[in-house]
Amino acid sequence: MPTIPFNSSSPKINSKAHSSRLEAVLNTVIDGIITINNRGDIQSFNPSAERIFGYAPEEVIGKNVKMLMPEPYHKEHDGYLQNYFNTGDKQVIGKGREVEAQRKNGTIFSMELGVNEMSIAGETMFVGTIRDISDRKAAEQALMENQAKLQAIVDNTVDGLITINEVGKIEHYNKACEGIFGFTFAEVVGKNVKMLMPEPYHKEHDGYLQNYHNSGTKKIIGIGREVKGKRKNGTCFPLDLSVSEIHIHGRKLYSGIVRDISERKKSEDRIEQANAELEEFSYRTSHDLRSPLVSSIRLLDIVQEAIENNEKDHALMGIGRIQKSLNQLEELVKDILTLTLTKNExxxxxxxxxxxxxxxxxxxxxxxxxxxxxxxxxxxxxxxxxxxxxxxxxxxxxxxxxxxxxxxxxxxxxxxxxxxxxxxxxxxxxxxxxxxxxxxxxxxxxxxxxxxxxxxxxxxxxxxxxxxxxxxxxxxxxxxxxxxxxxxxxxxxxxxxxxx
Structure with missing residues (x-):
């Protein structure tokens, strides 16, 4: 960067008025401005620099600027200046960068530093422009922490979360989705979400998106429903899907929450089967228990009549049939008791x-x-x-x-x-x-x-x-x-x- 000439004898400039205006500017700018000589000693220290560092001018003027720096900048500063004068290699001069500084109370903070070289009356000097960015850094840190917390929450939810753009390409896919579908994030990002769908959803998906963009007719957006998903291994499974439309920086996105309901469906099927079996059990047991009893009662009438008519053989035959019916009844009752015990045991x-x-x-x-x-x-x-x-x-x-x-x-x-x-x-x-x-x-x-x-x-x-x-x-x-x-x-x- 070229040096800045300073000529106090210029006939076109009122030196005293110019100096006053310059001092007013330096005293009112928001950024801190510090000048040092070629040995690193502080020559000027504006009010904003006082506010930023907590030092009064008399506490720093004439002292090495490294007093405002924490390690490792503190011990390296003099070597850097000497290296610059020996080699002319500029590392920070003419460039802005983010560094750490140290206040009077010892606290370390982040600042943006811009350094320029100038020449005054043949002497090389350096002017540093300083902006305290600790509040901005704190805000950035808070934002990063919030984003990290949000990401952790999204990644650790039980439900899968998928975000797609207007053409159906996957932009976000959380860890729960990896467990549900079997694909990793790297395997799906940028690909059409229909890869996670079996037919007929696979071939219909792009047409549904296009129809919605053309007509504005919502079929599943804002509504939860049960659909079929397709895992990486090719198996299909039932899932609950709810889709929301979101707008971010002028872009339209769709966020889908998916939940694998395979176990729930199995439970529902088991309950349905159990209810059907219970209904069948109630009907058949009442029928099968009643049938031998009715038969035995009728046979008893026949046996009684045979005894009254002194028909011994006929009576014995009837008693044998009654015994057979009651034996069948006993076997049925025994099996019913066994079934009840095994279900509850x-x-x-x-x-x-x-x-x-x-x-x-x-x-x-x-x-x-x-x-x-x-x-x-x-x-x-x-x-x-x-x-x-x-x-x-x-x-x-x-x-x-x-x-x-x-x-x-x-x-x-x-x-x-x-x-x-x-x-x-x-x-x-x-x-x-x-x-x-x-x-x-x-x-x-x-x-x-x-x-x-x-x-x-x-x-x-x-x-x-x-x-x-x-x-x-x-x-x-x-x-x-x-x-x-x-x-x-x-x-x-x-x-x-x-x-x-």
């Missing part, structure tokens, strides 16, 4: 010996009709204990075995039931196969529904066994499958082997 996990459960169940079922004609084959390949809820597991085993015994094909001279247990990939697997009557393919979709009886003429059943078994498998975190091939029916139960 709170049971802890424990180590269960699977071989013991299977053998105890077979001993319990030996009284069943035609048990003795079956070939029971046990193929145990699981030696350790199973960590599970014992009562639930016993119910599963007993139902599988009793069904295989009950629905055997008595016309087959080689009827068998094969039980296999083994471990695979930390899963416990139990299979029960038999060559009995099987289940018609047309009815297999109803396999685990309540009150479904597949061979009512062969043997009486409440129709609750398979339903209770499936519910117990679900409670234990497993799955049950049925396969019917080559006249062989197989139930396969897969359970977690432990709690890990």
């Amino acid at each position: 709170k049971e802890d996990y424990e180590a269960v010996n699977v071989d013991t459960v299977i053998n105890d169940s077979l001993n319990k079922l030996k009284h069943m009709e035609n048990y003795e004609r079956l070939s029971i084959q046990l193929v145990p390949q699981f030696e350790q204990s199973l960590i599970t809820k014992k009562n639930r597991f016993v119910l599963i085993v007993e139902n599988l075995l009793s069904n295989a015994i009950k629905y055997q094909d008595v016309s087959n001279d080689s009827s068998f039931v094969k039980v296999t247990i083994y471990s695979q990939e930390n899963k416990f697997i139990l299979t029960v196969s038999d060559n009995g009557l099987g289940i018609p393919k047309s009815l297999q979709k109803q396999l685990f529904q309540m009150f479904k009886r597949f061979h009512p003429k062969t043997s009486f059943g409440s129709g609750l066994g398979l339903y209770m078994m499936k519910k117990s498998v679900d409670v234990l975190g497993g799955r049950i499958e049925f396969d019917d091939m080559d006249n062989l029916s197989t139930f396969k139960v897969t359970l977690p082997q432990s709690l890990e």
Whole structure:
């Protein structure tokens, strides 16, 4: 930067008047103005500089300007001046920059400093213009902190927040969205938001935006509704979406709040299914309980009449039919009680010996009709204990075995039931196969529904066994499958082997 010549003998300028005007200007400007000589000693210190630093002029005039600087500027200042005089290398002269300064009371503050070089009567001097920017810096810091807090709030909300521009390009996408959709911010920013939508929303989205811009007709803006979203892995899921229109610096943006409602929908489906099952249960139990009672009452009239007519054989036949009806009623009541207990029972996990459960169940079922004609084959390949809820597991085993015994094909001279247990990939697997009557393919979709009886003429059943078994498998975190091939029916139960 060129030096500023100062010629006090100029005939065109009244020196005294000029000096007065210059002093008035220096005394009234908002910025602090300090002049130093080539040794760094302060030569002048205007009123604004007094206000900024807290020093009176007599406290600083003649002293090194580094007294107004904190470290590291304090110790480096003299070296900087000497380097400039030796090399002519200007680092701050002619440039403005932000530095730190120190007031009389020791506080450090931010200031903008502009330094220029001038020559007066052949002597090199420097004039510094100073502006206290501590208030501005504090405001900037407060703004940054507020922005950081706002960002933290947005990033840590449970709901996803997406902002798009007028053409549907994503501009903001918070951390909750990353968890919901599986895409990172870097993968979606600048891309059309329809990438997060399955069909038909995907192909309709741009047209909806264009229609809104053309007509002003709002279909979802300002209104919450349930839509489908699409994750990075391609799966679709239900979500609640509410969209707001916002205007920032003349730009129109759309802010969408999304909430994954997959679990809520599952809960609603479970409640709906439970209500349907309850309704079915109420109807069927009242019907199935009433039917054998009505039948028995009518048979009692027939038996009474046979006794009065001394028809002993006829009376005994009627009593036998009454016994059969009441036995069916007892079995139904027993299954209903079991179902009620399993729904309400709170049971802890424990180590269960699977071989013991299977053998105890077979001993319990030996009284069943035609048990003795079956070939029971046990193929145990699981030696350790199973960590599970014992009562639930016993119910599963007993139902599988009793069904295989009950629905055997008595016309087959080689009827068998094969039980296999083994471990695979930390899963416990139990299979029960038999060559009995099987289940018609047309009815297999109803396999685990309540009150479904597949061979009512062969043997009486409440129709609750398979339903209770499936519910117990679900409670234990497993799955049950049925396969019917080559006249062989197989139930396969897969359970977690432990709690890990």
